[in-house]
Amino acid sequence: MAGEQAPVEDLNEMMRVRREKLETYRSMGIAPFGHRYDVTYHAQDVRDEFSGIEDEEEHGNVRLAGRLMAIRGHGKASFATLNDRTGSIQVYFKLDVLGEEKYAQFRLLDIGDIIGMQGVVFKTRRGELTVKITDFELLSKSLRPLPEKFHGLKDVEIRYRQRYLDLIVNPEVRKTFEARNKTIKAIRRYLDAHDFMEVATPVLSTIAGGAAARPFVTHHNALDVDLYLRIATELNLKRLVVGGFERVYEMGRVFRNEGMDVRHNPEFTSVEIYQAYGDYTDLMDLTEEIVRHAAQQVLGTTVINYQGTEIDLGKAKRISMNDVVKEATGKDFLSCRTVEEARAMADELKIPYEQRHGIGGILNAAFEAKVEESLIQPVFITGHPTEISPLAKRNPGDPRITDRFEFFVYGRELANGFTELNDPIDQEERFTEQLQQREAGDDEAHVMDKDFITALEYGLPPTGGLGIGVDRLIMFLTDSPSIRDVLLFPTMKPVAE
RNA sequence: GACUCACUAGCUCAACUGGCAGAGCAACUGACUCUUAAUCAGUAGGUUCACGGUUCGAUUCCGUGGUGGGUCACCA
Incomplete structure (x- = not known):
């Protein structure tokens, strides 16, 4: 064309x-x-x-x-x-x-x-x-x-493939990307002002860890080894906390070889932040402050209108996953003693689950099926099951759950954070469990990273960590219905010759 | 990956149950020294996404493929 x-x-x-x-x-x-x-x-x-x-x-x-x-x-x-x-x-x-x-x-x-x-x-x-x-x-x-001056360029395919045309004729598109730039600057400035040090860690590595996702694979000719594009920055950033950088962050591209839709692009921008001597409650505060600050800088207010729904990003409720599921379904999954009991509850609610799921996995399935999409106003969901949180520290009062949170807005996960698991023995066991999940058919289970265990053995201070989906935040601040609208060049299939 | 909708001039869109493919903007020629979606008169511009099929005749109906949107699945 x-x-x-x-x-x-x-x-x-x-x-x-x-x-x-x-x-x-x-x-x-x-x-x-x-x-x-x-x-x-x-x-x-x-x-x-x-x-x-x-x-x-x-x-x-x-x-x-x-x-x-x-x-x-x-x-x-x-x-x-x-x-x-x-x-x-x-x-x-x-x-x-x-x-x-x-x-x-x-x-x-x-x-x-x-x-x-x-x-x-x-x-x-x-x-x-x-x-x-x-x-x-x-x-x-x-x-x-x-393209025409009055109607502009509407064909979304041309808008994405030839973004320069979109930018020339559709002034609001320029505004969106200016807002993107302001958002990124606001996040950086906030973190810099609070003594977080920005670092850059490798995109190419021999182990793609730190998240549950399939990686892109490439090959390095001189070394004759396969390399993966990173799926998260998490493990390297925690290595840096071990090294003594007590407050670090990285804002950058991560890559996940998964499906695409209005919320997912194969490459996207995350900001991950680690704060030594803090825990997940500090990081919830930090999440709120960063989001509030970005909204203020970009819009001058924390109240946004997203796709016709008014949302106040300035204040968020906090509730545990088990409590919010209990509110929605009447079922208390954490009262279960055995997987069979949990399965019976899920069956009653007609919630699908996998055989490999334990009580925690079933609780999470119930959350996703019955609660997640109803979380329109900002809310922190806390206390995720240990089973689905292999890098998060266990809750001191209940080892089945972790000191973790996810921040939801408009039914979408905008951020994820936790008190980092700093016990190398527990971490190694968690990785081993992940390997078993992988063998049981979950090709997105975490991989074992032995050097990361070694790093933890030297001592990771108690640390809170956080990851924010920057593109998704920008979607909210610019009222963009699709992640492609906040990416200058979204991933597209090539046009056949 | 599944389902579904779309694809017509450079752009935005029409074309009834299958009957010669049309408009506005843009372009070209001419008029016009305060317009702003300038105006007025005229001209030109098409592989109707591609390939096949049905038919006297296909933009329209059927099939296959392509790309895109949406929903779901997968997934943060």
């Missing part, structure tokens, strides 16, 4: 015309692909500085550069719209001002061309702040027609 090199004779009418104009410029001695241009003002600068001017008096002398988005011709005078990174501004080309030769050059311009121009600022009779152009320069000829 668009994007491939087409021989000139195959081009459609509009592209042929543009190439002809390009040759016309060349024959006039004008390079259709120019060089640097000294920009002194952006569209927004003009608005900021001159919006107070009255009448049609001319003010200032400004040099702007950007893309021509519309041309409204009137014979010997024409208005046009120029877009730059700050927005758009109306510009005015006038034969009297530019002279015959320059005005003729203007008439060869197309929508989409990139122009440098200088002029004076005035207000039209209708009150529109406008730059009267005294001179201009073609900086880049655009050889393809842009």
Whole structure:
């Protein structure tokens, strides 16, 4: 489709015309692909500085550069719209001002061309702040027609595959990615201000641990070994806490070889944070503060409207998984003494479970089936079963559950954290259990990481850890229905040749 | 992976139970020195996603494939 090199004779009418104009410029001695241009003002600068001017008096002398988005011709005078990174501004080309030769050059311009121009600022009779152009320069000829100005570009396939077009013609898309940038900056600034050190750990490794997920596999030729793309940053970050970096975080891409839908992309951005001498309650506080801070920085409020539902990110309830399941179903799974009892409860509620599930696994299945999607307002679910939490420390009062939380908003997991398991003997047993799960057919069970055990044997201080799904947070802050709307280049199947 | 919906001009969309594929914007020609979805007159632009089938005739019906959206499954 668009994007491939087409021989000139195959081009459609509009592209042929543009190439002809390009040759016309060349024959006039004008390079259709120019060089640097000294920009002194952006569209927004003009608005900021001159919006107070009255009448049609001319003010200032400004040099702007950007893309021509519309041309409204009137014979010997024409208005046009120029877009730059700050927005758009109306510009005015006038034969009297530019002279015959320059005005003729203007008439060869197309929508989409990139122009440098200088002029004076005035207000039209209708009150529109406008730059009267005294001179201009073609900086880049655009050889393809842009999508329509009024309806924009709607075809989601083209929007994702050719994001540059989406960004040119759909201003709200630019806003979304500006909000993404603000969110990421807000998270960084908050953590930096609280003495967390940002680190970078390997994306490529021989063991993909720290989460339950299938990894992508690749091969290193020189070493002749298979390497995995990381599925989490967890284990390396905890190694760094062992090493004495008491507060570390990493914001970066992780990769999971799984299905795709509105909430999942094969590569996504997480931020994982570890705080020595803290526990999961500290990390719940931190989660709230980070989310609140990001919302304030991006939106100026913690109250969002997501897909028509008002949600206050500023306050979250806290309730244990077993209690919330009990509220929803009347069943107290943790009162079960045997798996058989738990299975009977699940059967009664018509909740499906696997044979390999213990009481904890069945409790989790009940939570997912009966509770999860109803958690619209922010809530921390705590006390996850040890069985499904192989890296979390056991609750001192009940070894069947852990000191863990998941943060839910709009029925979706936004963050996950716990008091880190720092007992190497318990950790080794948990990994061994995971291996058994793997042998029992769960190909997403955690893998054994012996060096991680070794690190724990040297001593990991009591530590709280947290992971936030950054893309999902941005979805909430930008009211985006799909994760693809907050990824500049979402994963797409290639177009068949 | 399963189900389902969609794919028509550069873009946004029409085309009844199968009967010559159309509009707006964009483009081109002309008019127009304050328009802003500028306006007015005219012109051109199509492998209707691809391949096969049914039919006198297929954008329309059937099959296979492709890509995309949604739901589910899987999964954080």
